[in-house]
Amino acid sequence: MTAPAFRTVPGDGGPLRVAVVGAGAMGRAWLAAVAASPDVELACVVDVDPSVARAAADAAGATGVPTGADLTALAAATDPDAVVDVTVPEAHLPVTLTAFELGLPVLGEKPAAATLPEALCLAAAAELSGLLFMVSQSRRYNAELTRFRDETRRLGRLGILTTEFFRAPRFGGFREAMPHPLLLDMAIHPFDTARWLLDAEPVSVYCQEFNPSWSWYAGDAATTALFEMTGGARYVYTGSWCSPGLETSWNGAWRASGERGSAVWDGDHAPAAEVEGEAEAEGAPPAPPAARVAEGIDGALAAFVHALRTGTVPRGEIHENVMSLAMVASAVLSARTDRRVLLADVLATARAEAAELAEAEVRDILLAHGRGR
Ligand SMILES: NC(=O)c1ccc[n+]([C@@H]2O[C@H](COP(=O)([O-])OP(=O)(O)OC[C@H]3O[C@@H](n4cnc5c(N)ncnc54)[C@H](O)[C@@H]3O)[C@@H](O)[C@H]2O)c1
Incomplete structure (x- = not known):
């Protein structure tokens, strides 16, 4: 629209x-x-x-x-x-x-x-x-995320973008009682970010949700969703809200795979990229320091x-934003059916x-x- x-x-x-x-x-x-x-x-x-x-x-x-x-x-x-x-x-x-x-x-x-x-x-x-x-x-208002997006622009055409989100918060309250807690309450953030990173809109999704046997959530707290995006790239989100140990950042851990290289971002620190043809000795050109902008x-x-x-x-x-909510609604429907x-x-x-x-x-x-x- x-x-x-x-x-x-x-x-x-x-x-x-x-x-x-x-x-x-x-x-x-x-x-x-x-x-x-x-x-x-x-x-x-x-x-x-x-x-x-x-x-x-x-x-x-x-x-x-x-x-x-x-x-x-x-x-x-x-x-x-x-x-x-x-x-x-x-x-x-x-x-x-x-x-x-x-x-x-x-x-x-x-x-x-x-x-x-x-x-x-x-x-x-x-x-x-x-x-x-x-x-x-x-x-989306995050200087390191903006740098990660800049890094992905050095990779040529993008094929796969992934987010891994593994945490174990004990919220109490509505999140532990609601259906689809991860998809409805949290996943809209990375879904929205994926659209921005890929500069693409979702075409289709296949999603599975489940609740690990040790989960303290009533609704399914773990999910994997595979989106086909316009232009052909795939976005894969895997997350769990009852996953203690080696937790990812709240932004999740990201990887972009393109025709000339790959870029990663752990959600908290500076991103990194490796681009084919860039001599190892030279390394990647140093990323400029993140501009100071208002965040969050x-x-x-x-x-x-x-x-x-x-x-x-x-x-x-x-x-524009309605498409991020559409990703959530479509993932829920796919998981249900x-x-x-x-x-x-x-x-x-x-x-x-x-x-x-x-x-x-x-x-x-x-x-x-x-x-x-
Ligand atoms: N961006 C983020 O990282 C982030 C984090 C947490 C929550 N949120 C979002 O923020 C919103 C609020 O979440 P929260 O955790 O503060 O919830 P909350 O339950 O703590 O607070 C919501 C408040 O809204 C009031 N309220 C409800 N209906 C109202 C109405 N018709 N008119 C006036 N007040 C009304 C309630 O009395 C309550 O005080 C939600 O949409 C949530 O998804 C975003």
Whole structure:
């Protein structure tokens, strides 16, 4: 889907005023990011539980900032320029639609929505309102990852990209109870990164999930997914959330295999590459030091502000980001049905479901997307 133009917020040189909605664990991290950024100013904090909103604002040092449970009322009182949505995935659809009704662009936590049809509704609603909806895929904002991508560009055509993700976190709470915990809660990060590294979109997937006998998760905590990407490259993700010992980084361990060489990245340190024809004595040309850029959610916040100020379409804009959620939905479907799944089929089904959910004007846009617009 092509990203449409969106309304900019030119500003008068002052910071962008944001309402942070959702003040849980990640909401507190966003409040710290907002406090640290010279580009933004906190207008208000919203949470369905107003005491949670107050406590999080106070903990972030924002003692005078209004808090409460009602975004519409707080927006009327504090006049924000944008919403940062850090609610649970089930609330991403209603919170984003409320923000659009208020004429406010949204920077939302991943995933775009709880389901692919809901995310497609939000893409159409963003188009209808002329407002930016950007999803924060925070792991893409990483200087070493950018260097790894640069290294892969020295390898000629890319054939295989792999991610290995082996960790053993004891989260407690919803992750240990939910179905498909690894695919739904974590794998969207590397799936999104793989699209960016390969500069390609997913065509099909075959995925198997299972739960090791010693797993402390109710849902399947281990998976292998094989994606065919446009241009013919294959992306293979293998991961487990109950894999103690020699754990990989939270970014996973990556390897890219191309026609002239290979590149690896352990997710934490500098990447390395070997390219055919480069004399061993010479070694690879030393990679330039990573440029200092805002990383993680700081990077996403900076990109959101830049986009609103300039009209530049950011990474994570909903029309682009929806394909990362489509990878997750397709992998889950493949694992459930034990067959290779075509992304185009999953998107067509999701679009039809989205049209049933949506109001008439949003439905017209979804139908136009279905006709290839
Ligand atoms: N990028 C990352 O690395 C990363 C890490 C953790 C979580 N996340 C994402 O961040 C989001 C929040 O996760 P979390 O761990 O902070 O969850 P959490 O449960 O700790 O907090 C969510 C908060 O949202 C509030 N909320 C729920 N519905 C709401 C609504 N309609 N309006 C206002 N507030 C509402 C809840 O009361 C709660 O305080 C999720 O989408 C999650 O996937 C991303």
